Amino acid sequence: MYRLRPLLSKFLKARSGHFAIMTALTAPAAIVLAAIAVDSGSLYVEKRQAQALADLAAIAAALNPTLATANAQRTMSDNGVAALVVGRNSELSGPGARDRLLVTTGHYSARKEIDSAARFDPAGATKNAARVTYRTLGTRYFAGALIPPPEIVVTGVASATPVAAFSIGSRLARLDGGIINSLLSGLTGSQISLSLMDYEALLDTNVKLLSFIDALALDLDVGAGSYDEVLGANLTIGKIAKTMRSTGEIQGPALTALNSLVNQTTNGSVLPIKLSDLVDFGNGELTAASIRQVGVDMNALEFLMMSAAIAGRGKQVALDLGAQTGLLSAVVSLAIGEPPQHSGWLTVGEAGSLVRTAQTRLAITVEIGTPRDLLSLLGARIRLPLYLEAAYGEARLKSITCDGGFNNRKVEIEARPGIVNLYLAEVDRSKLGGFANPMARSPARLIDLPLVSITGQAQAEMSNTKFTSMTFTKADMKPPVARTVNTRDYLSSLTGSLFSSLSLSARLELGLLGIPLLTLPPNTLGKLTGAIQNVATPIDDLLYRLLSVLGVSLGEAEIKVYDANCGRAFLVQ
Incomplete structure (x- = not known):
């Protein structure tokens, strides 16, 4: 133990x-x-x-x-x-x-x-x-x-979203330096005076959209990751011209014209225009990579004119173009509206994307001489108050296909021109900018003498309610080819059609009472109608020049496709 x-x-x-x-x-x-x-x-x-x-x-x-x-x-x-x-x-x-x-x-x-x-x-x-x-x-x-x-x-x-870059507007095929100067001056609040050669040089010059955006981002000190701040920056026509100049892509006479434009708009007021009003990149996050999916070469003059038109939305501009038209007098008031459901003049987007022209209203008072044999009206001028409404034309991207590879890409666009109404009528010019309300019209006073008044009224319309499809191939994109869709139910002169429906009446003015005249020199109203119909061509020409500079063509919609990309697939979630 x-x-x-x-x-x-x-x-x-x-x-x-x-x-x-x-x-x-x-x-x-x-x-x-x-x-x-x-x-x-x-x-x-x-x-x-x-x-x-x-x-x-x-x-x-x-x-x-x-x-x-x-x-x-x-x-x-x-x-x-x-x-x-x-x-x-x-x-x-x-x-x-x-x-x-x-x-x-x-x-x-x-x-x-x-x-x-x-x-x-x-x-x-x-x-x-x-x-x-x-x-x-x-x-x-x-x-x-x-x-x-x-x-x-x-x-x-x-x-993998296929995207295309396309625009709607005018080709500016024919230039008029005087009208462009007058419009630019009225829309920008500056005194613009460029020569016809200056405008032609700008018309012959393109600038890459990406280069323009990068130059603007650099000027605004914006990083290269996102361009939201660039899209939202307030711009002036002078700022846009200066940015084009800083891209380094414009040389020679076009550079001289830009320098002049920059100098002439220095003291102009700041315009309420943003880059996103001109160019629409869709609703997603805008990055340099997304912009580079397509290449867009913008025409310098078109870009400047669209900038001025958008900047002048709601602003009424008065022009006196009598000396430039061959008519005795031509006084114009115009107002430019904003397209409903805002869309840019140029867009980079997928199927379903829209571009639209601006709504436009014009009030034009033209004066012409009377026929010599109308002795009772000797010394009087024929006064023609015209009122024109142009609704927005639009184009939408229907599809992008690359069957057979990238070089076989095709873009299908559906387009229709805006409805155009032309009236021989009196309107209140101070209300031109009120696009939310219809314009009140009254019979036009064509001849107004102390005792005799001759009035008239007429209307002509150009309309096309259906979309027309057009296909652009690779060959149509570099450089961009303008395709035109025309109003189908309209074949003749708009003003000629207006005057062909002219209805005249004469009254004897006694105090506040207007009494219909029963006797006038033989065929007076018929000769008066003929004199009015003879000026249809110069008035048509005036309307064409005014509207084409604003990116609107009578009874036409002109479409350009700059580039298309069938999309690179990338993970999103």
């Missing part, structure tokens, strides 16, 4: 065997933890691999939404997933396969106001994106006998 006590005491005090005992006790727990770690790490790697496969399949599917499922399957097969079952609708589970795939096409919008989770719309009419959901079973190396293999479900969304 006494011999056992020292041995027991020595055993209890010994430390050499504790590690072995602790190892024996904790080894099972450590082995379990190690197995869990290996299984978890393996599942993490498998999920990353599955996500990469889903992303690749989504990119392949988005490149051609009509073949989205086949392209996604091929991508999965090329990456080692051959035994694959493709689900329908929301079907991702079911017997018979380890790997299942669900491909859904839809429309993806990058608009900032839409929550990121709702930007992919499976019900969207325009398919520009694909969502691929991939389900597979993970591998458990240690716990497979105890726990069933987990499902790995991953989703990739990719978009």
Whole structure:
């Protein structure tokens, strides 16, 4: 007994065997933890691999939404997933396969106001994106006998939006330096005086849109990642001309003209115009990469004139063009409205994008001489108060196709000219800018003598309510070729049609009473009508020159496509 006590005491005090005992006790727990770690790490790697496969399949599917499922399957097969079952609708589970795939096409919008989770719309009419959901079973190396293999479900969304750059407006095929100077001066509040050679030099010069934006961003000290601040900056015509000059792309006579324009607009008032009013890049985040999808070479003069027209929205401009028209007198008041559902003059966008011309109102009072044999009206002038309303013309991008490769790209545009109404009538010029309200019209006083008053009224309309489709190929884009859609129900002179429906009446003015005249020199009203009809051509010419400078053509819509890109697929979610 006494011999056992020292041995027991020595055993209890010994430390050499504790590690072995602790190892024996904790080894099972450590082995379990190690197995869990290996299984978890393996599942993490498998999920990353599955996500990469889903992303690749989504990119392949988005490149051609009509073949989205086949392209996604091929991508999965090329990456080692051959035994694959493709689900329908929301079907991702079911017997018979380890790997299942669900491909859904839809429309993806990058608009900032839409929550990121709702930007992919499976019900969207325009398919520009694909969502691929991939389900597979993970591998458990240690716990497979105890726990069933987990499902790995991953989703990739990719978009490949074809975009095109196109515009609507006038080709400015015929220039008139005097009218352009008058319009620019009235719209900008500056005294613009450029020569016809200056305008022709600008008409023959193009500047790259991206170069213009980069130069403006540099001047505003804006970073290259996003151009939102550039789009929202307040600009003047002088600022636009200065930015064009700083691109380094304009030389010779055009550079001289820009220098003159910059100097002449230095003291002009700041105009309420933003770059986004001119150029529409859609509703997504604007980046340098998105701009570079298409190349746009802007005509320098068109860009300046559209800037002035947009800057003058709602502003009434008075012009005296009598000496420039061959008429005795031609006094013009014009007002330019804003297109409904704002759209730029030029847009870079996808199918469904719109461009529109501005609504325009013109009040023109023309004076011409009377025929010599109208003795009773000797010394009087014939006064023709004309009022013209031009609704916006519009063009929309219908489709972009690249069948057979990028060099075979085609752009289909649907366009229609705006409705034009011309009246022989009196209007209140102070209300021209009130586009929300119709203009009140009254019979025109053509001859107003102390005792005799001759009035008349007439109306002519150019209208085309249907869209006309036109196709632009690669050859039509570099350089851009202007295509014209014309009003179908209009073949003759607008003013000629107006005067052909002219109705005249004569009255004897006695105090406040107007008494119809029963006797006038023979055929007086007929000769008066003939004299009015003889000036239809110069009045038509005046209307054409005025409106074409503003980007509006009578009964026409002129469309240009600058470039198109069928889109590079990229992940969006």
